[in-house]
């Protein structure tokens with residue numbers, strides 16, 4: 548199956564329909580933002596047996612997508628454009644976002660906000676799981692350029708701030724993978740193309756402000772936050788970070804005002820004895836949790 552097509556198929560009928568993955572937390576993420584009653588989920592098959600019959604009596608309009616703002620891609624009633632810069636930021640770095648197909652279908656996605664702040668020719672979003680020279684010659688050429696970096700943490704990764712100090716070629720392009728940690732890992736390791744650019748990571752003390760989605764640790768940043776920090780380093784301009792984070796802060800504060808709960812990182816929950824689920828029986832998983840509690844990099 549073409550991965551690129553999956554997300555659109557899942558998203559098209561109803562904008563708020565949760566992505567297929569059971570590991571996500573659609574209830575919080577799909578929280579109604581326009582004050583209307585939550586529509587009954589599903590278009591028949593997925594509905595609970597007991598209430599399924601009633602669903603067919605719902606007005607047809609229910610299944611229509613809420614009108615989206617063409618600039619920020621948010622539903623028009625909760626448009627975040629007032630928090631975006633008036634004009635796209637002037638940057639010289641090219642940003643490529645490699646987006647896992649499941650991310651595209653999420654309601655609270657941050658990449659459209661990021662794209663809305665940047666010039667169109669400087670921010671490109673590629674959706675998919677597998678990339679190769681045949682499938683995407685443009686991306687392949689980008690990966691082979693000496694001025695291209697890929698942001699992915701690990702032992703092999705250089706600290707971006709230190710790297711640019713003595714890099715013979717000043718980086719012109721940075722690639723960021725957008726997905727959950729396991730999706731990003733899969734994309735990074737299963738596409739040999741992404742091993743070609745210099746691998747870098749961010750050494751930052753900022754905690755994620757994207758408090759309405761659970762991050763594995765307090766230091767895990769959303770894609771928008773990673774891009775904000777990386778671009779401000781590459782462009783040597785801290786205002787970029789502030790400008791790019793403004794719509795995210797507005798999004799989070801809006802969601803919190805409308806009943807979303809702060810989702811603390813797994814690390815925070817574990818360390819404070821607040822983790823809501825029983826500890827895993829599987830030894831490998833348990834070891835991973837222990838490492839997380841002790842803040843050892845995994």
Ligand SMILES: [Zn+2]
Pocket residue numbers: 616617618619620621626627628
């Ligand atoms: Zn808007």
